[in-house]
Amino acid sequence: MKNLRPIHIVGNWKMNQTMHEISEFFIEMTKMKMELKCKAWIAPQALHIAILKEMAFTTGSIQVGAQNCAEVDSGALTGETSPLALADMGVEFVIIGHSERRTIYGEKNELLNQKVLNALKNDLKVIYCVGETLAEREANDTFKVIEEQLNVGLHNLPADKAHLVLIAYEPVWAIGTGKVASAEQAEEVHAFIRGKLEHLKDETVILYGGSVKPDNIDSLLRKDNIDGALVGGASLKAKDFRQLCSIASVI
Ligand SMILES: O=C[C@H](O)COP(=O)(O)O
DSSP states (O other): OGGGSOOEEEEEOTTOOOHHHHHHHHHHHHHHTOOOSSEEEEEOOGGGHHHHHHHHHHHSSEEEEESOOOSSSSSSOTTOOOHHHHHHTTOOEEEESOHHHHHHSOOOHHHHHHHHHHHHHTTOEEEEEEOOOHHHHHTTOHHHHHHHHHHHHTTTOOGGGGGGEEEEEOOGGGSSSSOOOOHHHHHHHHHHHHHHOSSOTTTOOEEEESSOOTTTHHHHHTSTTOOEEEESGGGSSHHHHHHHHHHHHTO
16 A cells, blocks of 8 residues: 555755755755655745745755645734745645644644644645654553544545645654654554544555654655655755655655
């Protein structure tokens, strides 16, 4: 079944990169002239989406997305990003429910559900993130927490939009800490998530995120239910991002 699902390497640049660094990234990517056999996506901060779309166009194979969007299309929401505007700009995907949005900005499953449904209404692909904290894992609550995140966050998901949804499993304790979940730990949760999906069980891409690097991605991608990676730190430099994509292209 894994071959039904293209491998995705998604760079989440978070609140990083200057214009100079972005130019360097694309100069390096263009020099490498790599034929990508995996899907390579990047989510820069909102301010850089338009310029990245132009630069990505020249490399031909990188899709550009957003790291977050509002739960409605327009209105008096200072500082928010409209999913309608994202779709209008030709943005391909949006990350919703990243653990940094959940923990730092207090976004709850109910709000995330509104965001997911509204992004889908605008035909954006959605990477919906789930994952447990260290305290939840140690209390043996991993599956309970993730089930709740899936049940509430994907409530009322229209069957005809399910093909636009990807899931990212990101154990919070592995994000930016250098502690990657073992391939076995990740696969156990990915298989659980797949079992809980109501629509498109076999077709839905499930990414792993949390300290993914060129030297640990191979064993993760070899697992049946791990279809790619959501990568923070190691997506910022073209050399690492390219290496991740090269490894993903031969799995
Ligand atoms: O969205 C990406 C994740 O938060 C992982 O970040 P990281 O690769 O820097 O641990």
